[in-house]
Amino acid sequence: AGDLAAYTVVWELRLPRVVLAAVVGAGLATVGVAVQAMVRNALADPFVLGISSGAAVGANAVILLGAFAGLGVWALSVSAFVSALAATAVVYAVARSAAHGLTPLRLILTGTALAYGFEALTTVMVFGAARGEAARSALMWLLGSLGGATWARVPVAAVTVAAGWVWLRARAEPLNALAM
Structure with a gap:
């Protein structure tokens, strides 16, 4: 009985x-x-540009407010993705609206400022x-909890990361040119 319990804890x-x-870490890397290549700045990442903070707003809208409940188990992922895209668009639009045009530094500074705004909203x-339980769930999500990980979710994440990697790999030359 002890071996079965240990097996279940480890395997399931x-x-x-x-x-x-590991899959999520590979995707984030x-x-x-x-992002560093596209922005031409070694400091750029989804956190500095406000993308992650924007995703957190969408995820919290699902966890705390029940938004997109009609999407079922996909509500959290879809909401986080859509709000990350919206945050990216807002950061780009605000950075581009300056009199001197868009520069990598302006994009980083705008992203950082708006990231704090998105974090305040969160x-x-x-x-x-x-x-209280909803607030706890939201905080655990924000801290990167993998408590809901199951074998059924691993292939979805792996396929998504692999598809993104293949797409970016196919565009390696232009990204390398931008990085120069």
């Missing part, structure tokens, strides 16, 4: 988290390098949550 709880963490949403 721990190992999916480890594998998902790939996106980070691509904080207001968490503290305004009427239900």
